[in-house]
Amino acid sequence: MKIEPRTLKGFRDFLPKGARKRSYVLETLKRVFESYGFEPLETPALEYEEILSGKYGEEGDKLMYKFTDNGDRKVALRYDQTVPLARVVAQYQNDLPTPFKRYQIQNVWRAENTQRGRYREFLQVDADIVGSYSPLSDAEVISVVIKSLEKLDFKNFKITVNDRANFAGVEPQAILTIDKLKKIGKDSVLKELEEKGLPVTLLDEILSKTLNDKLKTIIDVLKDQRVVFDPSLARGLDYYTGLIFEVEVDGYDVGSIAGGGRYDNLIGMFAGRDIPAVGFAFGFDRLIEAMETLNLFPTDLYTTKVLAAFANSDLQEKALKIANDLRNKNINSEVYPEDVNLEKQLKYADRKQIPFVVIVNENNLVLKNMRERTQEELNFDQILEKLK
């Protein structure tokens, strides 16, 4: 029986071209996170179901991948990285520094309705500071987000900030409606409030809120024009207890590509006491999409920089030596392993988006620039010079 090669709905293969882009973004983010002292944490894909269930509301329990393993244990696949972080903080209390600054970049699984353009396996990129109430920590996580965006070459973006305290006493339904202000406009918000039987005066009440002392301190520390107070920002009905923020990028209006805030009552769930925390997450798929839309990926995201091509079979060994010499100079290079003609080798370079080919002839070397479609005869040292 022939089995059709296919993937599950909502699950993706990342072929080299896409995987390369993901790597580029992840390496950039990791470098920034680590430059601020955030350290890597990894937790298992499978957890005891009791660790995860009931932590994500009704919808979460429904969308979670759960099953019984061979040992009759009820297990579930990672659904986010915050509950595992809470477990880690309780389980290794004495082994972790305080504050504990960790980043975590792993897949999560949710049996979402894929019709809505959602994936069932997707990467989460989280960074959090656990164990600090200081507004300096609030400012730091925003600073990490700003630096990350700058390193990824985003030019025009805005960080809107608010304090969940500004919604104290407001009904959840009203918060959800007001949170949509930017998307649907003032008139629609007023209409929705009315339809829901909520006081329409609420909107103006919320919009008239001003910066409180905590937000002022955070904004003062950051000294960045792009950090803007927005009293209507609510970040849904989340677990936030203080600062909340979101990132909007000019030219990409699908939604915010990062967001976060302070949540002081969540991380202690397994430890049995309140543990403060502040952090953020990048929406990784959105981040990639925004970078595609704004053309922010470097044009030269290749793996191999040089294909050492042989003009005829007798020169394949010489090509191998040249590739090796290039590699020793930290230039990624390879040789086509079969005995084929030059045309086929050039096609391979094209296919793999290799930007340079060194054609190894009997008596000389020719460096071919595959993007500019130019070529010139050079010696090895000159080639090195050109490629540096």
Add this chain to the structure above:
Amino acid sequence: MKIEPRTLKGFRDFLPKGARKRSYVLETLKRVFESYGFEPLETPALEYEEILSGKYGEEGDKLMYKFTDNGDRKVALRYDQTVPLARVVAQYQNDLPTPFKRYQIQNVWRAENTQRGRYREFLQVDADIVGSYSPLSDAEVISVVIKSLEKLDFKNFKITVNDRANFAGVEPQAILTIDKLKKIGKDSVLKELEEKGLPVTLLDEILSKTLNDKLKTIIDVLKDQRVVFDPSLARGLDYYTGLIFEVEVDGYDVGSIAGGGRYDNLIGMFAGRDIPAVGFAFGFDRLIEAMETLNLFPTDLYTTKVLAAFANSDLQEKALKIANDLRNKNINSEVYPEDVNLEKQLKYADRKQIPFVVIVNENNLVLKNMRERTQEELNFDQILEKLK
């Protein structure tokens, strides 16, 4: 009800200290793989069960994590990276270059008996060349392994090679016994052959095999004294069809830390035709263990290089500025976010294995080397100079 924070048997958390080591090894390996033109590939954690089942023998089907998802699909967790590679090769035939050189570094899940020191979730590190019959490809994968080990600072190791063709016509039971030669010695092998009712002359027959032309070509291309022919090497009852090889490291005798070979009848399983392939895998946990045993990890695997410490609360803001200036010079640095005394900040640095502390005093800066327990008064530029 208080839920105990715990992980499933065979599953591991990697706290920063361990995660840092894993990162160091993975980044080194990726760099080497890419220097030879191997490109990243990622496949989903979950596959249709029919894609995986029956591909790993009876034991594999037993150890595989399988369940029925919310949509009533029979699914299974990734069990290795070779079957997904075969699926990818069939599914995207027209989008991939030939040869297709890919590396893949993802977790796999096997419900192993953890008593044997095995894990149920572990990282696989594979690199393969698909679509080439050339012995140059065989030589290249060995070359990648050698370069990887050198970059990880392994000094004394040996790559034993053989050709599965040397076992043509030999009974599987005899192969398994002879494969144990190095572990149990000649006498025990002869005894086991006898006990199994197999001809004891088989051992000498196998040991008298000499290098065939293919192995000769491969060894000639590599020109490396550490590549040694061993006619008793069989690599279990695997799917290999030509070259097989294993890596032994002096001073670490738990087993080989990498192995691979040519398998020309496997990758075509979904494409419906033979597709040649040659590759290898690092045993990642063993690799880490070997590096621990041989002390190969750099002593300075830190995340934060400098803690900017404030002598009193008024200086915290100045410390923030200095940390930021260091960061802009590509030096990872941070500031303790709460208002605490110097002692507590130094303890934090110790805990996080931060190698340097810059103490920000009213009128000067003091650079403290946390490893050597020395300190000196310096200006910012001198500090930069010291830290470069």
